[in-house]
Amino acid sequence: MKVIKFGGTSLATGAQVQRAIAIVTADADRRVMVVSAPGKRQSDDVKVTDLLQQLADRVVDGLSTQPIAAQIIARYQEIATYFGLPAETVDYLQKHLDLIIQRVYPDIHYLYAALMAQGEFMNAKLISAVMQHLGLPARFVSPRDLGLIVDGQPQAVRIREESYAHIADFQLTPDEIIIVPGFFAYDQQGQITTFARGGSDITGSILARGFHADLYENFTDVSCVYAVDPKIVAHPRAINTLTYREMRELAYSGFSVFNHEAILPVIDVGIQVNIKNTNDPTAPGTLIVPDKDINHHHRITGIALNKNYIGLYLHRYLMNTEVGFTFRLLKILRKYSISYEYLPSGIDDLTIVINKDQLPGHLKERLLTDLKAEVHPDQLRWFDDFAVLMIVGEGLYLHADLLAIIMTKFSEKNIIPLMINQGASRISLMIGVHAEQAEEAVRAIYTLSEQHQDVTTKD
Numbered sequence: 226m227k228v229i230k231f232g233g234t235s236l237a238t239g240a241q242v243q244r245a246i247a248i249v250t251a252d253a254d255r256r257v258m259v260v261s262a263p264g265k266r267q268s269d270d271v272k273v274t275d276l277l278q279q280l281a282d283r284v285v286d287g288l289s290t291q292p293i294a295a296q297i298i299a300r301y302q303e304i305a306t307y308f309g310l311p312a313e314t315v316d317y318l319q320k321h322l323d324l325i326i327q328r329v330y331p332d333i334h335y336l337y338a339a340l341m342a343q344g345e346f347m348n349a350k351l352i353s354a355v356m357q358h359l360g361l362p363a364r365f366v367s368p369r370d371l372g373l374i375v376d377g378q379p380q381a382v383r384i385r386e387e388s389y390a391h392i393a394d395f396q397l398t399p400d401e402i403i404i405v406p407g408f409f410a411y412d413q414q415g416q417i418t419t420f421a422r423g424g425s426d427i428t429g430s431i432l433a434r435g436f437h438a439d440l441y442e443n444f445t446d447v448s449c450v451y452a453v454d455p456k457i458v459a460h461p462r463a464i465n466t467l468t469y470r471e472m473r474e475l476a477y478s479g480f481s482v483f484n485h486e487a488i489l490p491v492i493d494v495g496i497q498v499n500i501k502n503t504n505d506p507t508a509p510g511t512l513i514v515p516d517k518d519i520n521h522h523h524r525i526t527g528i529a530l531n532k533n534y535i536g537l538y539l540h541r542y543l544m545n546t547e548v549g550f551t552f553r554l555l556k557i558l559r560k561y562s563i564s565y566e567y568l569p570s571g572i573d574d575l576t577i578v579i580n581k582d583q584l585p586g587h588l589k590e591r592l593l594t595d596l597k598a599e600v601h602p603d604q605l606r607w608f609d610d611f612a613v614l615m616i617v618g619e620g621l622y623l624h625a626d627l628l629a630i631i632m633t634k635f636s637e638k639n640i641i642p643l644m645i646n647q648g649a650s651r652i653s654l655m656i657g658v659h660a661e662q663a664e665e666a667v668r669a670i671y672t673l674s675e676q677h678q679d680v681t682t683k684d
């Protein structure tokens with residue numbers, strides 16, 4: 226059997242939902258359908274999950290929730306109308322959302338999680354109703370019914386190992402298709418909580434493992450994973466085969482097409498993931514696999530870019546000789562629950578690279594004050610325009626000339642490397658650059674990667 230997940234863009238309108246249903250029913254092995262909340266219908270549209278976040282803001286601020294709640298329900302009504310569903314389906318969703326808004330939560334994080342989860346909950350309810358209306362053997366199944374239990378803070382939860390056995394015990398009746406909302410689960414106290422944004426990919430992966438699926442199909446709005454983000458390079462090379470490790474590095478560093486945490490459940494059991502396009506379902510897509518023969522693929526598999534970083538540069542003479550210096554510094558980050566991404570250091574200098582999502586504005590000043598008091602730096606400065614390029618390929622470590630070729634190109638284009646890290650991972654090379662030069666840098670490396678393919682057959 227196959228687990229099949231549809232992303233928000235694939236379920237944004239009635240016509241898209243119809244395509245998704247046609248894909249599911251075209252293959253009898255597609256028995257578990259994981260759905261996201263309706264996504265953007267066009268580029269300036271707002272995803273339902275983002276509307277729900279705005280709704281939660283209003284609940285927290287004690288403001289009227291009616292206008293945004295109506296906007297959210299209208300998204301479901303549009304799909305229901307497309308299929309000519311009776312009014313009670315959307316009436317039920319409306320009442321359900323009102324109840325969720327009025328409920329009391331243990332804290333603000335759970336409130337946000339419970340509200341943001343409703344995009345998926347209501348879509349799974351609606352799509353099950355649509356499929357039943359079309360005479361298909363579909364059943365809504367909640368993560369609770371499957372025994373999917375998680376630990377940790379909302380937006381950063383981790384699956385509990387016993388969940389896989391619970392899912393395996395779930396009885397799928399012959400021929401039925403179950404519709405499962407992605408993105409949320411329940412913790413041990415029974416509270417609704419969510420994975421990180423883009424987390425429906427994670428639900429799909431967990432279910433693929435729990436159900437011992439032969440394949441996890443992930444349907445989105447592009448026909449494959451490309452060697453670079455198609456917003457940076459028009460019509461880039463398609464990647465036919467990626468390893469788990471390559472996908473994880475690329476997804477973490479900017480390939481938003483698949484959530485980087487979604488690889489983890491399938492790694493241990495070796496289930497392959499097929500990224501495919503809802504609008505072009507016969508295209509083979511990209512296959513994510515445990516391993517590949519590096520002699521038959523491009524030297525550089527992909528180049529990811531993340532511009533969402535900030536660097537904190539710290540200078541102090543004799544820093545390297547002082548035992549426990551970095552420890553004291555990291556203790557301050559821990560105090561504010563900030564995790565850092567990279568920590569390049571020299572004898573008297575060090576830069577802490579932090580994802581901006583980790584650093585709300587009000588913490589910046591407090592961090593500086595604490596650092597000055599604790600480690601007495603000679604200089605302390607923020608770099609607000611820090612971008613990181615991640616160049617990934619299974620065989621990268623075999624090439625002695627890679628860095629030289631890239632740096633020659635950078636010098637021709639006057640692109641200044643701010644940080645280089647090679648060797649920490651055998652399959653990636655990381656280069657920090659100024660944010661305003663980042664896209665030019667990606668294009669330069671992509672052009673090089675196409676010139677220096679080193680392949681016997683293309684991937």
Ligand SMILES: Nc1ncnc2c1ncn2[C@@H]1O[C@H](COP(=O)(O)OP(=O)(O)O)[C@@H](O)[C@H]1O
Nearest residue numbers: 232233234445446447450451453454480481482
């Ligand atoms: N290297 C890449 N290859 C393909 N798509 C990419 C890549 N990097 C970023 N993307 C973006 O990922 C998008 C698909 O992910 P997402 O919007 O989360 O889809 P979904 O709604 O299906 O979950 C694509 O439309 C594309 O803009």
Ligand SMILES: N[C@@H](CC(=O)OP(=O)(O)O)C(=O)O
Nearest residue numbers: 232233261274422423424425
């Ligand atoms: N709807 C959630 C979860 C998700 O996975 O969505 P999408 O499949 O549209 O990326 C979010 O926006 O984060």
